[in-house]
Structures are given as C-alpha cells and as structure tokens.
Amino acid sequence: MAVIESVYARQILDSRGNPTVKVVLDTDDGAQGEGLVPSGASTGEAEAWERRDGDKSVYGGKGVLDAVKAVNDVIAPAIIGMDASDQRALDQTMIDLDGTPNKGKLGANAILGVSLAALYASAESADEPLYRYIGGTNGHVLPVPNMNIMNGGAHADFATDIQEYMISPYGFESYSRALQAGVEIYHTLKSTLKKAGLETGLGDEGGFAPKLNNNEDSLKYIMQAISDAGYEPGKQVGIAIDAASSEFYNKETKKYHFDGEDRDAAYMLDVYSKLVEEYPIVSLEDPFAEEDWENWQNIVARMGDQLQFVGDDLLVTNPKRLQKAIDLKAANSLLVKLNQIGSVSETLDAIELATRAGFTSMVSHRSGETSDTTIADLAVAKNTRQIKTGAPARGERIAKYNRLLDIEEELGSTAVYAGPSAFKRALALQK
Numbered sequence: 001m002a003v004i005e006s007v008y009a010r011q012i013l014d015s016r017g018n019p020t021v022k023v024v025l026d027t028d029d030g031a032q033g034e035g036l037v038p039s040g041a042s043t044g045e046a047e048a049w050e051r052r053d054g055d056k057s058v059y060g061g062k063g064v065l066d067a068v069k070a071v072n073d074v075i076a077p078a079i080i081g082m083d084a085s086d087q088r089a090l091d092q093t094m095i096d097l098d099g100t101p102n103k104g105k106l107g108a109n110a111i112l113g114v115s116l117a118a119l120y121a122s123a124e125s126a127d128e129p130l131y132r133y134i135g136g137t138n139g140h141v142l143p144v145p146n147m148n149i150m151n152g153g154a155h156a157d158f159a160t161d162i163q164e165y166m167i168s169p170y171g172f173e174s175y176s177r178a179l180q181a182g183v184e185i186y187h188t189l190k191s192t193l194k195k196a197g198l199e200t201g202l203g204d205e206g207g208f209a210p211k212l213n214n215n216e217d218s219l220k221y222i223m224q225a226i227s228d229a230g231y232e233p234g235k236q237v238g239i240a241i242d243a244a245s246s247e248f249y250n251k252e253t254k255k256y257h258f259d260g261e262d263r264d265a266a267y268m269l270d271v272y273s274k275l276v277e278e279y280p281i282v283s284l285e286d287p288f289a290e291e292d293w294e295n296w297q298n299i300v301a302r303m304g305d306q307l308q309f310v311g312d313d314l315l316v317t318n319p320k321r322l323q324k325a326i327d328l329k330a331a332n333s334l335l336v337k338l339n340q341i342g343s344v345s346e347t348l349d350a351i352e353l354a355t356r357a358g359f360t361s362m363v364s365h366r367s368g369e370t371s372d373t374t375i376a377d378l379a380v381a382k383n384t385r386q387i388k389t390g391a392p393a394r395g396e397r398i399a400k401y402n403r404l405l406d407i408e409e410e411l412g413s414t415a416v417y418a419g420p421s422a423f424k425r426a427l428a429l430q431k
Ligand SMILES: O=C(O)[C@@H](CO)OP(=O)(O)O
Pocket: 039, 040, 041, 042, 043, 044, 164, 205, 242, 244, 312, 364, 365, 366, 367, 368
C-alpha cells in the first residue's frame, strides 16, 4: 500500500500549443507519478467534459486553470490519505465527488490527470514497468502501429474530407521491423507527393496534408509510396482510415459533404464498399456520424465479416454507448481514448467489455498530445494488438512509438508482434 501524500496540478501546453493539465502525485514511500492529459480536435459530442469553459486555446485563461483548481482545491483534499494503488476506489471517489454523468463539474481533464498520476506512482511503488503493472504477466503482445501519414479533416484545414489515412505494417516478424517499414514508407511518400507537385506541409498528427479535390487520391499516393519503398500492399502493409465523418455531416440535412457535394448515407456506403474492394483497407473508423446508428448497422451488416468498423465519436470509450453498439451490431471495434471517458478504471472497463463482446480494441492518442506514453504501455498490457498514434514524426507521436521499442527490448524473447492477426482482413489478404 502506498498512501497518497500530496497531489498538485499545473497548466502545461499540448502539441498544438494549447493549455492542458499536468498532475504530480506523491506517495508516502517516496514514489511519484505524473499525469499529462491530451486533448482532441474532432471530439465526440458524448465525450466526458473537458474543463476549458468553451475556449481551448487561451493559455492562462480561465478554462484549464479551473481544471487545475479543481485538482488542487477539491480533489486533492478528498484523496490524500487514500491508497494510490486502489485505482478503482480512487477513480470512484472522484466520480462521486463530481456527481455528474459526464464529469461536467470537476472536468474529465482534472480527474484523468489525477487518475494517471496515481497509476504511475503505484507502478513505481510496485517497482514494475507500467505495462506489467497494468497487465500482469500476460501483457506481451506488441501492437501493430497504425501510422497516420496523410492528414485531413479538422486536423489539417480539411485538406481532404477524410481525416486520417494510416498505414498498418502488419506483415513483419517484429514491431521494430514493422516500425522501420512505416518510417520508410512515410519518407518515400514525401518524395511521391513532391513529384506530383503537391505540398508536403504537415497536419496536427504529423501526416502530410496537401489540399486534394478527391478523397481517393490520398490512397493512390499511399499505395505508390508503399510499393516505391519496396513493400507489398496487402501482404505486408494494409491501410486504416478514420473518416471522422461527424465533422463533414450536416445534422439538419442529414447529408455528408464529401468530394465537394452533399451526399446521402447510401452514397457513402457505396463509396466505402468501393474503396474496400480496391484497396487493402483493414480498418474503417467513424464512417458514419456519431448519432447515425442506423447506417453504422448497415455498414456492419454489409462488410463487418471482412473488416473492423471502429467506433470513436460513436462510442467515446463509454461502456454504455459500447453496450448499445454491441446490442445493435452497430460497430465491431472500439477506439480507446483515456480522456474521452476520463479515468483509468473506466477505460479498462471499456476494453474488457469490448473483448467480451468479440470487438477488437485500438488504443489511440489524441490530436493534441503531450510527451506522455501511457497508451503504449496500455496497448501491450491489454494485448489489444493495435495502436494509433500518428505519423512517425513530431516528438509527441514518436514518444509513443519509441516507448514501444523500449518495451519490445525489455520483453526480449517473450515479445510477440501482433502482425496480421490484429486484423481479420489482413489475415485474408495474406492468403
Ligand atoms: O479522431 C481521432 O481519432 C483523434 C485521434 O486521431 O482525433 P482527435 O483527438 O482530434 O479527436
């Protein structure tokens, strides 16, 4: 048992230069943990509430400072003296203290900061690396890194309507070898785009973000780059897409603004089917808007036996929304973001529920990140087999990929790379 002695929060900056929360927690045995909270841009409406008072970008403004105050003035006095390693009791105490269904009083950024800091302090007290502290002896599978190499949507001034084009280098014997392939493809893509006379400026997650008129063009350039880098699309490297379609959906007209026109859901369903037929797409996230449950059901009924349909804005790492999707067969994969639900134990509950229902889980960063690497350890601890954490560029993304390299080396011969087994379609494409 490590008793919490002090809890202190302050404001720091995230990777977009916006303020966020850092919490430092000390225990009586000399351990210390830090919790750094990320922040999204294409946030789901049902996400837990981030305390910013409506303004994400004001450093020193009231928003994040209120979350900092909530930690220092309200949470700290309530949890000092508690056992830091009793994660569930600690998280529940904060949830009760907040008393709202969406952490709307204290703020999910305040609660998650403390939850993470306690997790790290407890791992240090137990003298275990974080993945082992969370996962015990069974956390040993290195995830496929889904690397977002072309950015659009809310992360890149809508260079394309689709927000993320990721490569999934599954056809390799180890995580480090897969990462190397991803990096080589990323660098090759830069030349491919340059040759085509396109801009190579970067979006929020480090992917290239040239302005394109057609969402399919990105896939063509990526396929070219995979081959030019010397790899086989489909056999070694697949493609994962996050359409983030809530961002181009109009709730009044119920239309999706795609490739320059307003389209109905039936049109979008055909677009996705055609793309899946023509490209080695193994994962499709948020193809339909966050409340468009019916069309989620339609796409899963049509192609769910082939590939995964990942709910991000749809599920917001919330066990209640996940249960609804399980009941309605409205997705078959969970995107896991700690700050969407706002505590460590609720995140673990969501992964557990997904696994029980036969859903896959993809652990994810946010577009506004910090140097925190919890998601790398979490993916290994829970053997989720999949992670997405941006392009292999920009320090805050690289930190997670590098952390996985450390873990791979630490595990040594017991490390297993998820490889094609991470995706049903990757296995089929390999045959
Ligand atoms: O939509 C997403 O999946 C995420 C991360 O890539 O973006 P954001 O953090 O802006 O919600």
